[in-house]
Amino acid sequence: MLRVRFAPSPTGYLHIGSARTFIFNWLFARHEGGTMILRIDDTDVGRNTEESLNSIFDGLRWLGLGWDEEYKQSERLQLHKQLAEAIFQKGLAYRDFTPPGEEGEKARSEGQWLFNAGMRELAREESDRRAAAGEPFALRFRVPRDRECEVRFADAVYGDQSKSTADIEDFALLRSDGMPTYHLASCADDADLRISHIVRGQDHLTNTFKHVLLFEAARAAVPQFAHLPLLVAPDGAKLSKRRHGPVVSVMTYRDAGFLPQAYINFLCLLGWSPKDNRERMSREELTEAFSLEGINRSNAVVNFTEEDPIDPKALWLNSQHIYAMPAAELAEQLLPVLREAGFRTDIEKVRQVTPLIQERIKLLNDVTSVADFFFLEELPPYDSAELIPQKGDAAMAAAVLRQARETLAGVDFAHDALEPALRSAASGLGVKAGQMFLPIRVAVCGRKNAPPLFQTLEVLGREICLHRIGQALEKLQ
RNA sequence: GGCGCUAUCGUCUAACGGUUAGGACGGAGCCCUCUCAAGGCUUAAAUACGGGUUCGAUUCCCGUUAGCGCUACCA
Numbered sequence: 173m174l175r176v177r178f179a180p181s182p183t184g185y186l187h188i189g190s191a192r193t194f195i196f197n198w199l200f201a202r203h204e205g206g207t208m209i210l211r212i213d214d215t216d217v218g219r220n221t222e223e224s225l226n227s228i229f230d231g232l233r234w235l236g237l238g239w240d241e242e243y244k245q246s247e248r249l250q251l252h253k254q255l256a257e258a259i260f261q262k263g264l265a266y267r268d269f270t271p272p273g274e275e276g277e278k279a280r281s282e283g284q285w286l287f288n289a290g291m292r293e294l295a296r297e298e299s300d301r302r303a304a305a306g307e308p309f310a311l312r313f314r315v316p317r318d319r320e321c322e323v324r325f326a327d328a329v330y331g332d333q334s335k336s337t338a339d340i341e342d343f344a345l346l347r348s349d350g351m352p353t354y355h356l357a358s359c360a361d362d363a364d365l366r367i368s369h370i371v372r373g374q375d376h377l378t379n380t381f382k383h384v385l386l387f388e389a390a391r392a393a394v395p396q397f398a399h400l401p402l403l404v405a406p407d408g409a410k411l412s413k414r415r416h417g418p419v420v421s422v423m424t425y426r427d428a429g430f431l432p433q434a435y436i437n438f439l440c441l442l443g444w445s446p447k448d449n450r451e452r453m454s455r456e457e458l459t460e461a462f463s464l465e466g467i468n469r470s471n472a473v474v475n476f477t478e479e480d481p482i483d484p485k486a487l488w489l490n491s492q493h494i495y496a497m498p499a500a501e502l503a504e505q506l507l508p509v510l511r512e513a514g515f516r517t518d519i520e521k522v523r524q525v526t527p528l529i530q531e532r533i534k535l536l537n538d539v540t541s542v543a544d545f546f547f548l549e550e551l552p553p554y555d556s557a558e559l560i561p562q563k564g565d566a567a568m569a570a571a572v573l574r575q576a577r578e579t580l581a582g583v584d585f586a587h588d589a590l591e592p593a594l595r596s597a598a599s600g601l602g603v604k605a606g607q608m609f610l611p612i613r614v615a616v617c618g619r620k621n622a623p624p625l626f627q628t629l630e631v632l633g634r635e636i637c638l639h640r641i642g643q644a645l646e647k648l649q
Numbered sequence: 650g651g652c653g654c655u656a657u658c659g660u661c662u663a664a665c666g667g668u669u670a671g672g673a674c675g676g677a678g679c680c681c682u683c684u685c686a687a688g689g690c691u692u693a694a695a696u697a698c699g700g701g702u703u704c705g706a707u708u709c710c711c712g713u714u715a716g717c718g719c720u721a722c723c724a
Contacts, residue, residue, distance in 0.1 A: 179724090180724095181723080181724050183723080183724075213724065215723095216723055216724065218723090219723070219724085268722085272721085272722050273721090273722085285651080285720070308722095309722095310722045311722090312722090330653095330655095333653080333654090335652070335653070338652095339651070339652050339653085339720090340652090341720070343721090344721080344722050345722095347722035351722085353721090353722065353723085353724090354723070354724045357724095358724085373718095374654070374655090374717085374718065375717090375718055375719075375724090376719085376724090377653070377654065377718070378652070378718070378719040378720080379719070379724095381653090401654095401655080402717070402718075404716090406659095408716055408717070409716095409717085410718080438661095441662080441673090443661090445661085445662055445663070447662095447663065447664095448663085449662090449663070449672045449673075450672095450673095451661095451672085451673055451674085468662080469654075469655060469656095470654090470655050470656060470716095470717095471655070471716080471717060471718095472660090472661065472662090473660060473661080474660095475659090475660050475661080475674090475675090483660085483661090483674090484675055485660075485673075485674040485675080486674095487674090488674055488675085489674085491687095495687075529686090530687095531686060531687045531688090532685070532686045532687080533686095542685090542686095591683095594683090595683095605683060606682095606684080607683095608683080609683040610683075612683095613683075613684065614684095617684095619685095620684055620685080621684055621685040621686085622684070622685065623684095623685080623686085624684085624685090624686095625684080626683090
């Protein structure tokens with residue numbers, strides 16, 4: 173049975189890279205008919221925040237992918253401590269009474285970073301005595317040193333990996349406050365939850381040697397591993413909230429007006445490829461196409477700048493997803509965006525407008541700037557010079573608008589009647605169609621760039637159109 | 650410093666020894682057109698460097714360089 177997990181630690185908002193890890197796990201589980209587990213890795217009590225936890229759940233909920241089982245490491249402390257104890261009793265770990273922070277850089281530069289011999293070789297009786305006396309200690313894994321050997325595992329992405337035990341330090345299992353470290357808690361839970369595949373960021377690739385040692389010490393099956401290339405900033409640096417700000421949060425994309433399926437699509441294309449040149453893919457297509465073999469090995473740049481936090485390709489993909497959506501469904505998404513922006517409207521109206529703007533918005537939020545004039549009672553002020561058509565003057569604009577007012581007053585207010593009526597009105601005036609349409613468009617929309625004229629008139633309705641044309645004529649006085 | 654990983658257009662990527670090195674985003678141009686979009690077409694743009702192996706290297710090996718990661722009683 174395939175079981176995978178996503179294990180975020182609640183020390184910040186849901187990071188774009190974490191979101192991708194979640195998505196890859198989810199896709200893998202769904203593709204293989206396995207189980208997706210969410211595990212909150214909250215062993216670092218000092219840095220955990222409730223706010224962060226909420227923001228992670230908000231982000232995951234927005235993605236809308238879901239999971240099958242949910243756990244919290246802080247509720248599984250006993251399990252972690254039991255494993256630590258078991259490993260200690262087997263002699264595979266030892267107490268290190270060195271006060272924290274005392275070693276670090278110095279030891280490393282002196283080549284003593286692997287372990288503290290005094291502590292590693294401390295006699296059991298003395299160790300027990302000092303522990304019983306209440307002296308604090310960290311519990312460290314006793315990496316085999318008697319003979320050099322290689323720790324090996326096969327990574328589904330990076331291939332066969334090996335590392336000499338001579339290059340693996342005696343890492344901590346328990347902190348001196350008795351709390352488990354990440355390595356211990358993670359492996360204890362992975363073993364207990366019978367995780368079959370660990371799919372996570374490449375920043376854990378070298379940690380995996382320690383984990384293999386731990387699984388073996390716990391006499392647990394070693395899971396399969398698949399490490400993911402990292403997502404990096406345009407300067408190549410690892411994305412971090414400190415350095416790069418909110419661009420690394422999934423909320424930035426949600427709040428900008430992304431469709432979750434488009435965001436998922438974008439993230440999938442960072443470090444994975446269906447190998448057949450497909451770009452826009454639905455969730456179903458992604459699930460169908462996903463495999464660990466399609467994951468590549470080099471880090472991927474998320475292309476953002478100070479001015480624009482959105483990757484241009486993500487933006488394009490979002491526009492593609494918007495375009496591909498049934499209009500009725502898009503209208504449902506647009507309504508809350510409009511209401512949020514303060515427009516008073518209803519789903520009926522939005523349904524009428526949606527087909528006119530569907531291929532003109534890249535973000536859901538664009539609706540507020542692209543379609544505002546459909547929902548506004550009064551047009552925002554515009555320069556009357558905008559009303560003047562190409563190779564024309566104010567007099568022509570006024571003539572056109574007067575004619576339009578007359579024509580529109582007496583025509584069936586539907587696209588198929590409006591077009592011929594306005595075209596023949598134009599030739600009656602001796603102006604080109606474009607010279608006729610532009611003043612009307614500006615009068616009615618308040619700007620030159622807008623959706624196709626006749627549908628726009630139709631949706632707006634006769635009354636508003638005539639009213640706005642009248643206002644435009646006044647402006648031209 | 651030690652160890653590990655990586656290296657194809659600006660960016661995301663395809664090409665599992667033989668291709669005019671393909672696609673996409675973004676850029677430029679053209680077409681379509683009532684404006685704006687959308688769409689279509691065209692175009693510029695890449696195998697980090699040096700050695701091997703091979704009839705033949707983007708592809709395999711070694712080195713260099715560069716980047717990244719780990720090296721915490723963070724995760």
